[in-house]
Ligand SMILES: Cc1cc2nc3c(=O)[nH]c(=O)nc-3n(C[C@H](O)[C@H](O)[C@H](O)COP(=O)(O)OP(=O)(O)OC[C@H]3O[C@@H](n4cnc5c(N)ncnc54)[C@H](O)[C@@H]3O)c2cc1C
């Protein structure tokens with residue numbers, strides 16, 4: 001096997017990988033290698049043809065492909081080496097990658113690695129819907145790719161299970177293309193997608209959203225012929241007498257995204273059971289020194305801008321590590337408290353300002369997000385609206401951290 | 415004067431805006447996280463508009479489709495008519511993001527432009 005040596009290797013050419021490679025290069029890493037298994041850069045943005053990308057970073061709303069192109073243009077002529085159609089097969093804890101392309105297998109020894117492998121969709125198996133196994137059951141992201149990239153249609157009459165953002169975006173997309181969207185069913189008592197997508201994608205087209213409702217049966221032998229919907233009670237059981245048949249030829253699943261971390265697992269990186277992404281510090285360094293992570297591989301993002309920003313920091317940290325061989329070690333553990341599902345980063349050094357991102361467990365109105373060390377409140381911010389679908393970002397200045405204490409708790413409070 | 419809550423849908427942040435307006439104009443907005451809300455909320459009250467995004471087939475390109483959008487938001491009631499217009503449009507020759515695919519769609523004064531490349 002041929003061996004190459006690089007300073008920073010970035011895995012994945014989506015918005016996170018693009019930002020990480022750019023900032024690694026700008027921070028002084030000489031040999032930066034960006035590896036993408038697809039035939040083009042941009043990742044999931046290539047199929048997200050709707051607009052609303054970049055408002056935080058660029059003050060303007062772009063479509064997914066346009067947002068990606070801005071970063072691809074910035075990358076050209078920087079000297080970052082891009083390998084497309086190349087898959088990273090393996091990485092090891094001593095920062096060696098095995099990559100595979102039409103040139104065969106190559107071993108890459110990297111000073112530092114940034115994992116930006118994005119996420120994948122949960123499938124029918126992952127949520128165990130009973131019934132037959134006919135054709136016509138798809139995940140929403142697959143349909144998005146079929147329609148927006150490959151020019152394939154999937155059916156005429158569609159039910160969408162799950163109010164995740166891709167499902168909502170696809171409800172509108174299908175309607176615009178003349179496909180009938182019967183309804184969206186959501187098992188939770190509140191929507192799991194963003195308010196914006198409920199308004200723009202459902203309300204604009206009068207598509208009904210049934211909450212506390214799920215698909216309890218799928219009918220059809222060769223092709224989906226219909227599904228049975230039922231109301232779900234507070235304890236998770238089917239509410240008697242609420243079963244009803246809905247005729248359709250297609251069922252779309254939009255039941256969540258999971259960070260893609262097969263490579264991280266192979267390297268022995270510690271993953272969080274809550275986010276399914278690596279445990280990281282404020283440099284986005286994982287449990288293995290010199291391996292960093294950003295974007296949807298770390299946590300599922302609703303805003304690409306934040307995926308780019310966090311990966312920019314990961315890229316900068318990687319360049320620094322490749323040069324210096326180490327980074328300041330974190331001494332303060334960050335713990336999710338009352339009402340908080342997770343907080344990233346999981347540990348901080350307290351020497352630099354930190355942009356925290358977090359999600360709440362359930363919808364709340366007019367509460368505070370409070371950062372506490374011991375009994376002392378180090379940061380507090382009022383939140384008018386809190387929803388699990390919307391990631392919260394808060395910056396804490398370095399002078400607020402009490403470095404003598406070894407933990408910090410974030411909670412929802414009055 | 416009228417008051418109400420309107421979700422800003424320009425980006426995924428989905429700010430729930432407190433708006434006040436009279437018969438003629440938007441008077442104030444509160445809770446917006448950025449300046450893009452003003453124009454959107456004002457339109458949403460007096461003349462709702464949407465950016466239409468879709469795809470059109472390419473003639474020769476490596477990719478069977480290019481993605482397109484209305485270069486500006488267009489009146490909401492025209493969204494489906496614009497889709498009908500675009501249903502029969504094919505992009506000629508190689509296309510680059512930014513190229514005009516349909517000029518002045520349905521007399522709105524707004525162009526349909528490509529948002530991706532055909533090759
Ligand atoms: C339907 C949908 C709608 C959205 N709408 C909006 C919106 O309106 N506004 C907004 O701001 N954000 C939106 N987002 C969020 C935004 O798209 C994501 O935050 C962002 O794309 C994440 O980028 P990423 O680079 O982490 O992942 P991805 O874009 O998924 O990129 C990961 C890349 O890694 C590559 N890869 C994976 N494994 C390997 C390997 N082993 N070897 C080589 N390459 C590999 C993949 O091929 C892929 O190209 C939306 C997301 C979705 C899914």
Ligand code: SF4
Pocket residue numbers: 055422423424425426427428429446447448449450451
């Ligand atoms: S006000 Fe700004 S941040 Fe809030 S939803 Fe509108 S565009 Fe997004």
